[in-house]
Amino acid sequence: xxxxxxxxxxxxxxxxxxxxxxxxxxxxxxxxxxxxxxxxxxxxxxxxxxxxxxxxxxxxxxxxxxxxxxxxxxxxxxxxxxxxxxxxxxxxxxxxxxxxxxxxxxxxxxxxxxxxxxxxxxxxxxxxxxxxxxxxxxxxxxxxx
Numbered sequence: 001x002x003x004x005x006x007x008x009x010x011x012x013x014x015x016x017x018x019x020x021x022x023x024x025x026x027x028x029x030x031x032x033x034x035x036x037x038x039x040x041x042x043x044x045x046x047x048x049x050x051x052x053x054x055x056x057x058x059x060x061x062x063x064x065x066x067x068x069x070x071x072x073x074x075x076x077x078x079x080x081x082x083x084x085x086x087x088x089x090x091x092x093x094x095x096x097x098x099x100x101x102x103x104x105x106x107x108x109x110x111x112x113x114x115x116x117x118x119x120x121x122x123x124x125x126x127x128x129x130x131x132x133x134x135x136x137x138x139x140x141x142x143x144x145x
Contacts (some may be wrong), residue, residue, distance in 0.1 A: 011071040014064075021063035028094035029056060030126040036102035037122035041115060047108030048118040052098035054107065059097050066090065 012020065033052055040049060073079060073086065110118060 012068060014068060017064045017068035021060060021067045024067075024094060025056060025060045025063050029059075029098055030129060032095040032098040033102070034119055034123040034126065036099045037119040039099070040102055040106065041119055043103075045103075045106065045108070046118075047106070047111035047113065048121055049102035049106035050109055051101040051105050051107045055097050055101045059093060062093060063090075066093075 029052065036052060037048060070086075073082070076082075110121075
C-alpha cells in the first residue's frame with residue numbers, strides 16, 4: 001500500500017523507504033488536515049491545530065519502518081489473513097492521526113482568526129501542490145513542442 005514493496009514484492013532500501021513514506025505521509029496529511037480543521041470549526045473550536053504537524057515527527061519514522069518491513073510481512077504465510085489489518089492500520093496511522101490529534105490535543109494557534117480562515121490555511125498545501133503539478137505539466141508540454 002505504501003509503495004514499491006506492495007507492487008513487486010521486492011525489499012526496498014532504507015533510502016527508498018524514507019522517501020516513499022515521506023510522500024505517503026505528506027499526501028495523507030495534506031488530505032486529512034483540512035478535514036480536521038473543518039471539523040474543529042463545526043464543533044466550535046477556534047484556531048488552527050498545530051498538534052497534527054507535531055505528530056508528523058512520530059508518524060513519518062513509523063511509516064518508514066512499516067514501508068521497509070512491508071515486503072517481509074507480505075512474504076509470510078499469514079499475510080492473507082493480515083492484509084486488511086495492515087491496510088486499516090496504515091490508514092489510521094496516515095489519515096487518522098491528523099484527525100485525532102487535531103480534535104483531542106489541538107495546540108491551537110490563531111484563535112482570533114475569523115471563522116473559516118483556519119480551514120483555508122489548512123487547505124493551502126494541497127491547493128499549492130495541485131497548482132504546482134498542473135504548472136509543471138504545462139511547462140513540460142510547452143518545452144516538448
